[in-house]
Amino acid sequence: MRTIHAAPLLRRTLDDRPVVEGAVLVTGDRIEAVASAGELTAAYPGVRVRRWPGVLGPALVHDGPLPPAPTPRERVHALFRLGAAAALADQVTDPGVRAAAARNGVALLASARPPELAAGGRADLAVFADDGSCLATVVAGRLVHRRA
Incomplete structure (x- = not known):
């Protein structure tokens, strides 16, 4: 199943400057695409869209x-x-x-690596609030945590 995760701000890596209205298309346990929310929703009509507040980036x-x-x-x-x-x-x-x-x-x-959102990579995403707290975590394409 495909899901678009979209947020007001998106970071491909933890050090990147955030881009406005970014999104990640997830298919199964993989990232299929990273682009603007508008581009992905237009290219994939009918796909489930999860809109998150905060900053979407790599877990x-x-x-x-x-x-x-x-x-x-x-x-x-x-x-x-x-x-x-x-x-x-x-x-x-x-x-x-x-x-x-x-x-x-x-x-x-075995060793730390900088996380990144990239097409073909494992779909490990997280959404953080302005105060740095985690709002949601997606592991291998599955939503495993959502703050109530």
Whole structure:
């Protein structure tokens, strides 16, 4: 299923200056295109569109220990609330947490890499409010966190 994620501001990388009215077309677990919201909605009529407030960009790579929580599942979901879709493998050593991360699509990386929104890349997106808090996280094309 295709989904267009659109926001008033979009960053392809964390360091990029945001562009106005950007969007990402996601098909399955991959990014199909990154363009203006107008271009994508015109090119793909009838595709579901999720409009988010804030800044849409790549999901984060968590580079420290996972946040504490009572269960492995809750520790993984604490990552999603931060806007992260990946973590460093050497920080996820507990077998239960590792299994929960795998079930939820968290990418476990050997080393940190700068996240980027690019056609063909894995659809790991996050939306952040002006205060830096995470409003939504998409991991491998699935919406896994949305702030109420």
